[in-house]
Amino acid sequence: MVPSDEVPTMGVDRHWRCYVSPGFVDRTPVAELAAVWVHEVAHLLRDHHGRAGLLPAADQRDRHRVNVAQDCEINDDLVSDGLPLPAGRLEPRLFGLPEGQLFEVYLAALPPSGFTHDCGSGAHGQPVPWESGGRDTGPAGVGPAGVGPVEAEALRRHTAEAMRAHVRARGTLPGGWRRWADEICEPTVDWRQALAGAVREGAAWAAGAIDYTYRRPSRRSASLRGVVLPSLRRPLPRVAVVIDTSGSMGESEIAAALAEVTGVLREVGIRGNRVTVLACDADVRAVSRVTSAEQITLSGGGGTDMRVGIAAALEVRERPHIVIVLTDGLTPWPDENPSCRIIAALIGPSAPAAPPWVESVRITG
Incomplete structure (x- = not known):
């Protein structure tokens, strides 16, 4: 003042x-x-x-x-x-x-x-x-x-959260304030861009995992008679997509989200036999290597437990570097990070949040 x-x-x-x-x-x-x-x-x-x-x-x-x-x-x-x-x-x-x-x-x-x-x-x-x-x-x-700008944003968020708590307690708030509070607490994000960014970051992280291989001997082996030295390799990322096919997931939601995910994978250069798809409700129903969305077999319709799908994805012969989980969020999650990059594509604006160690992108339309 x-x-x-x-x-x-x-x-x-x-x-x-x-x-x-x-x-x-x-x-x-x-x-x-x-x-x-x-x-x-x-x-x-x-x-x-x-x-x-x-x-x-x-x-x-x-x-x-x-x-x-x-x-x-x-x-x-x-x-x-x-x-x-x-x-x-x-x-x-x-x-x-x-x-x-x-x-x-x-x-x-x-x-x-x-x-x-x-x-x-x-x-x-x-x-x-x-x-x-x-x-x-x-x-x-x-x-x-x-x-300052950081303090200002904190004040805005604190006020917006208080307004939303008021609505939950009394159910009244002028329309303009309700819209403002919702936008501050749940800002509109281009989820396609966010998902592509998360996958790109995961792919870059996986590609940085340099390892040794004897399939292509090091050029230095020629200078050491009788000794074969391994060369360094930078592996291409492998991706597993776990699709929630439980009863709470509609076919149109699954198809739309899956089309977006496969498009993102193609955009970042991951295709062909680098992608494994698992259909899962409370159990894993189908596992397939695919090159296009049309090749995916979806089955299920029972309960929901994405822990089973994530565990199965990590047990395939060529363990993935990135696991993308397409779900409406109505599922239990693993208790801890399973030493793999996990990206949850949460379908629908009301999907419950994933654990904090899971990278989450909300698919809203």
Whole structure:
């Protein structure tokens, strides 16, 4: 908190300092002050200044209009939550716009100019005269140094988790806040890119396991009469794909996920007899070496225990370097890492999490 006679009411900078006019405090009821406080904090929690930095340059220069659009994003949630914002508050309905949209949507629908509203750089991202400057030096004697980006993300996550706990306890939260909390706690990730990255990393890790072989003697053997020296080799990674074919897995889910996984394997250069596929529910139903998804035989439909499939994968004659488990997560897992790279492709947004030692990628669509 930074007292300031220059700010008209309240405002925030991008370093999480809140500037407050003492005159505004004196003349405003406590309940309204609290509502304005929540409004200003919402700019920071929703990273409005960061999002504003991604706008086209012309929009960024029109900071007042950006600020109005941001207020529309915030205030419909605060009003629906019963917070007594002061008269003159900016809401989507004042511009004939629907509630529940992001500020980027409102911005495109607002009139081109004529606004003077300003909540500070913590909203629109542009510095204003009443702010104190950089993060590390707060105004001498009247305020703290600012909050850094790591602390800011921690505050956002802590708040989002508290909101979700509130929903579980009472079941109520304005739609915009619910959407925001879900996005912070479960950010949208391109799972195909994440899966490809995990497989590439595993393949690189396996390919780095240099070993000796006598199949190709070392060239140094020629200088040592009667002695055969082994050469170094860098093995190509072998991959096992364990497919959950239990009753809880639909055929369409399995087919879609399997097509993606085989595509990823081809993309990273792993194909042919380097891939073993095991169909598993509570027991291993089929094991096959494949070169395409069409060659895979799927059977099962009973209970679920991926521990059996992982154990079977590690017992094949040529032990895999990477095991990919396609499952809806409704399964027990091994108690410890079985000294092999395990990647769990968890199908569906509600799939339970795998153990922390398992690399997990959520397949959401």
